[in-house]
Amino acid sequence: MVPARFTVAIGSMDILTLENVTHDFGSTRALDSLSIGVEAGELVCLLGPSGCGKTTALRIAAGLEPLQAGRVLLDGEVVADADQDTPPEARSVGLVFQDYALFPHLTVVDNVAFGLRKLPRRRRRERAMAVLRQVGMAELADAHPHMLSGGQQQRVAVARALAPRPRVMLMDEPFSGLDVTLRHQVRDETLHILKQTGTATLMVTHDPEEAMFMADRVVLMRGGRIVQMGTPAQLYAAPANEFVAAFFGDINRLHGVVRQGRVSTPLGELDAGRLPEGAPANVLVRPEAVRLHPVDGDAASGARTGRVLASRLLGRSSVVHLVLDNPADSGSIQADRAGPHVHARVPGRFLPPENTCVEIDIDPYQAFVFPAHEDAA
Structure with a gap:
């Protein structure tokens, strides 16, 4: 049986590390000594029912939720612990949310270039167009978000997150707003893009089939703790307990x-x-x-x-x-x-x-x- 408090050895190749992270909302413990690592080019899915703590873990990794206990490291450097909490814009993370959060008054290319303000104007557009070509959206560079389908908006959101060349991509239920057929197509395209770029990715989902399709490793959570962690095949074929077995179908x-x-x-x-x-x-x-x-x-x-x-x-x-x-x-x-x-x-x-x-x-x-x-x- 897997112990209730599941810990892992953090590898030297990890780009993102959450180490013994504990977080409370009032009297409710959302995360209990959570430790996970994501390597370069690896896609890890945080999976579990509503309220298990997976989105809280993602927000802490992004710097959107203040760290209460534990450590967050990027490329081995501490970005959050008891003494510091680096803001999101200084963490070199790309964020893709469920609602995509595109600016309606900006064109597609300007949405993608928004996070590239440190580059000269000409280089911003060049980089934005390069990423749009990568996601198959270059022809709609001058369109506005309201002119795009849900799948096209999702591609733009991925392009915007990738444009600054982040060390880590963080994705929170990125495909849940799409209909079933489009969801399958877009997540397949997104997986290919992430693998081609070699980006370390931490993704939240409540859908076990999506986690098995997308992930190199799945972290199944319950009540703020890791119940089991491993490859999709390991969790499906060798579940640690009844909860794991029943969660996968x-x-x-x-x-x-x-x-x-x-x-x-x-x-x-x-x-x-x-x-x-x-x-x-x-x-x-x-x-x-x-x-x-x-x-x-x-x-x-x-x-x-x-x-x-x-x-x-x-x-x-x-x-x-x-x-x-x-x-x-x-x-x-x-x-x-x-x-x-x-x-x-x-x-x-x-x-x-x-x-x-x-x-x-x-x-x-x-x-x-x-x-x-x-x-x-």
């Missing part, structure tokens, strides 16, 4: 008791790991781990079967609603004598008719066993 939740190192459920037996003999256990099975096979005639002896309640095509996959015919065996504490209702997600088009009997097995690598007393809320 739908799950089928079953129950059982440990018997001889195994937990028996209506979907099959699983390794109980280090849980002690006789311990009650919660079993979380991803819908894509539930594999279905047609039954020709009678099901094989000992096979686990289910009855199809409904099946729906979702585009790239199909979801099948099932009631299991096999109640739990004597080693399980599953209470539903008729068998639980579970979901299976199958690639492509797979739409068995209602009341069809199907044979079921599971992929054990997408099923997870946790202590039943664990707090998963």
